[in-house]
Amino acid sequence: MPAKKDKGLVEGTIIWFEYFEQNKAFFSPLFSSNGTITFRNRFLDFVIEEIEEKVDLRNGKNKGISEEVFFRFLGMENVRVMELYTLDATPESTDSIAEQVSILLERNL
Template identity: 45%
Template sequence: MPKVDRRILKTQEALKKAVIELMYEKNFDDITIQDISDRANVSRGTIYLHYMDKYDLLDKLIENHIHELRNICVSTADMDFINGTLVCTEYLEHNYSFFSMMLASKGAPYFRNRFLDFLIEEFRNEIDVTKGKNQGLDEDVIVRFVASSYVGVVEWWCKNDKPIPHHVLAEQLGILLERNL
């Protein structure tokens, strides 16, 4: 894989930061390329060198976070739910401005669905309906229940400005996952 120029990475990070900051101020549909350009201190042409439009920029930003969460799930596959969830909530804490914007506002409504789809995919591997407490239950119902609950709790955490520390959130989510999966 070729090495990416640090200037390109710096520009892309400035653009991603700019769009998140602007979404705190106004609806995504009202944000213009010029707004992003001004906030990131780059020319409009520079934006188009990296992204097709503002929707492509937002999509790449979302995809990057989903990719990082997927990597976290892979790296924590051998951990119990509490410790694995701790790594995930540390990521949420570190990227709080993004997640709070995406989940606590109407700025990018389709992020919630992308996040939910990602969790459904991840939790599907954890379900066993052939034995134990989930025996005889429909796998899709269980997976959607757990994933929707997880998204709902993270959404609550973001909307309420982190009412509990991320490690407490991780512990409680981990316990709930152990009970339901």
């Protein structure tokens, strides 16, 4: 089995959503408690690191866009969708939402 970092964007996104699905009881309070900001910021840092491994802003359609803006934008959107999903604020299945997030990421990469 390839290492997680060697998996494609779709596979990696599905892994994230499946992990959060399996651990909803743990993550739900983190998104809805006083510690939300701390957890969200740490999770955002993790998501940004994961995206940075897969993106080269020196070439392609995102050439010239500020790294800070680009990675924060994509990272924050990912974190927010995961938050809504974890708090059952969306009726989407794990596979459906992971696939849709992957498609949106690929469109922007």
